[in-house]
Amino acid sequence: MADIVYTEESFKIIGSCFEVYNQKGFGFTEPIYQECLQIEFSLQGIPFIAQPELQQCYKGKLLNQFFKPDFICFEKIIVEIKSVASIIDAHRAQAINYLNATGFELALLINFGQHPKLEHERLAKSKKFAAALSISDEIGSWLQDKN
Template sequence: MSSNLIFPDESFRIRGACFEVYKEKGGGFTEPIYQECLEAELELQGIPFDAQQQFPLLYKGRRLHHTFIPDLVCFDKIIIELKAVPHLTDEHRAQVINYLKATDMKLGLFINFGHHPKVQIERFLNQ
């Protein structure tokens, strides 16, 4: 692995869990199905995660009523956003970037189980 990657070992383990879910289930299911399967796989592989964790949003120092709720946070430092769509859009990508900004976490992984013929994984850094 390249030494300039942030959290390479953790990312490798998460990617492996995603590949396992896709190998087992294939394409065609909805996002909640993949989320449940990935949670089960993360647990089986001993990867620590929190699902649907709420993060507060601020505006000029004031806390907003709305929160950001990423699908998963792994290792207390990597945001995981799941989709099950044929193609990712810039709006999808912006969601992950905004989650990173809102949480001040450094790495986000966008996992698309709806892509054929394999799971699509994109990395995003909070710079």
């Protein structure tokens, strides 16, 4: 069985999300939950950066475009929040892209729009996941060499 990464930290983050959900309920917009989580993370002593603007590079050049996850907690966990009927593959893909771009190992996808309970998923980079990315990079390099 694979080790679960950042168990304690993710437990604290998800616990804070449950507290916000229990206090506010479901159906508010993301910015409301974002602000509530900032307060709750502070109360729980969870170190976080809210909506950091993370730049990307292409062939050694900084891009003007950036991406902005909802939170980075403990300097190593992406927290992406939603307020939708249910988490879909596009949300998972967004969180996985954040993992790829940062090199982090864990993203927590939290949905406050679900009733009657908070919906949450852990998306962790595994060795199998990393191997798939490596194969994808090799194919991309091979295609580039062919052109």
